[in-house]
Amino acid sequence: MSNFQVDKNGFYGEFGGAYVPEILYKCVHDLQEAYLPIIESEEFKAEYHALLKDYVGRPSPLYYAKRLSEKYGCQLYLKREDLNHTGAHKINNTIGQILLAKKMGKTRIICETGAGQHGVATATVCALMDMKCEVFMGATDVERQHTNVERMKMLGAKVNPVRTGNMTLSDACSAAIRDWCCHPSDTFYIVGSTMGPHPYPDLVARMQSVISEEIKWQLEEKIGRDYPDYLIACIGGGSNAAGTIYHYMNDDRVKIVLAEAGGAGYETNHTAATMHKGTVGILHGAKMLVMQNNDGQIEEAFTISAGLDYPGVGPMHCNMYKQGRTQVLSVNDDEAIYGGYELTRMEGIIPAIESAHAIAALSKLQFKPTDVVVLTVSGRGDKDVETYLKNKQMAKEYGNF
Numbered sequence: 001m002s003n004f005q006v007d008k009n010g011f012y013g014e015f016g017g018a019y020v021p022e023i024l025y026k027c028v029h030d031l032q033e034a035y036l037p038i039i040e041s042e043e044f045k046a047e048y049h050a051l052l053k054d055y056v057g058r059p060s061p062l063y064y065a066k067r068l069s070e071k072y073g074c075q076l077y078l079k080r081e082d083l084n085h086t087g088a089h090k091i092n093n094t095i096g097q098i099l100l101a102k103k104m105g106k107t108r109i110i111c112e113t114g115a116g117q118h119g120v121a122t123a124t125v126c127a128l129m130d131m132k133c134e135v136f137m138g139a140t141d142v143e144r145q146h147t148n149v150e151r152m153k154m155l156g157a158k159v160n161p162v163r164t165g166n167m168t169l170s171d172a173c174s175a176a177i178r179d180w181c182c183h184p185s186d187t188f189y190i191v192g193s194t195m196g197p198h199p200y201p202d203l204v205a206r207m208q209s210v211i212s213e214e215i216k217w218q219l220e221e222k223i224g225r226d227y228p229d230y231l232i233a234c235i236g237g238g239s240n241a242a243g244t245i246y247h248y249m250n251d252d253r254v255k256i257v258l259a260e261a262g263g264a265g266y267e268t269n270h271t272a273a274t275m276h277k278g279t280v281g282i283l284h285g286a287k288m289l290v291m292q293n294n295d296g297q298i299e300e301a302f303t304i305s306a307g308l309d310y311p312g313v314g315p316m317h318c319n320m321y322k323q324g325r326t327q328v329l330s331v332n333d334d335e336a337i338y339g340g341y342e343l344t345r346m347e348g349i350i351p352a353i354e355s356a357h358a359i360a361a362l363s364k365l366q367f368k369p370t371d372v373v374v375l376t377v378s379g380r381g382d383k384d385v386e387t388y389l390k391n392k393q394m395a396k397e398y399g400n401f
């Protein structure tokens, strides 16, 4: 049986590793040594699961979507990460990492954010744990995601607009890494997705693995078997996808379908479809598939969805894709808008525009009526209502709402 887990050197096949400046060697090494003993300790698990239950509101429901099941000719269940506190799966990870930071004696938290969802989830747990918090966010995103900036400030975080490069997520990551270089001893960097130097991809995947842990017993309860025929999730850096598939990676009965952001189409330059377009390169401390030109310059990602707007994708997913374990579909902006309206009108659930990419993948697959499909709704769409309304026309060739 293949093993898609990280090896002891921090690699997933040819991907991953820890490519960091010398000044961070000790910091990253300390984290590599510390994370497993801490997160596998009974004390950590008890605190983490108590907070997931009473603060985040887990387990998140596994909901049978009757009308969409009929439409797509399958048995469709939605894993409702949109119902978590702060509105997405990101909080599963920030709760875990802040507990780890505390146990490692760190006193200051930094993070990067794009749309602001990870910034809000981090500022939230910093308020909860009484920790200093600084968020790095591209100046363009600070403008575009004003409400989330206000939420972070209200929660007590300092938001640092980043004015280098395209002034978006990728630049925010670089700025956070630079800050970390200046404060290696007291600062813990809470990374928001399955990216960054080892051990972050593995750490984040483990923190999100609660999603598939719950899917297992919830399916058992509902259908009398603990695995689906299909798992579907959207993918930016890869954390909600990693959580969704974690306990099924080596289970060949389960097909895995991931939806990346095609933007205007992966054949255009206006795209964030990293697995379709990317080539092997190093970005933010790890070897992965990145969109880059022939000189190795990182190319800007384009998509309607700020949360998928990243020119790379986590190493675990690069490896699984290269090994043929996952099917990756490129879902364009117009298809995602339609998917978001479809879930809204047919099930009464307004999804995050990121999650709408996963919904749109349904129409690209052929199911048998008995197929059990679990699709993760990674977040709620409150933040995206304006985007949906403004771009409704874009999706009209797929039908009318």
Ligand SMILES: *Cc1c(COP(=O)(O)O)cnc(C)c1O
Binding pocket: 088, 089, 090, 117, 118, 192, 193, 194, 234, 235, 236, 237, 238, 239, 240, 241, 307, 308, 352, 354, 355, 378, 379, 380
């Ligand atoms: C951040 C975000 C994503 C993308 O990040 P992953 O690490 O790929 O999961 C997807 N959906 C929502 C709602 C998000 O906030």
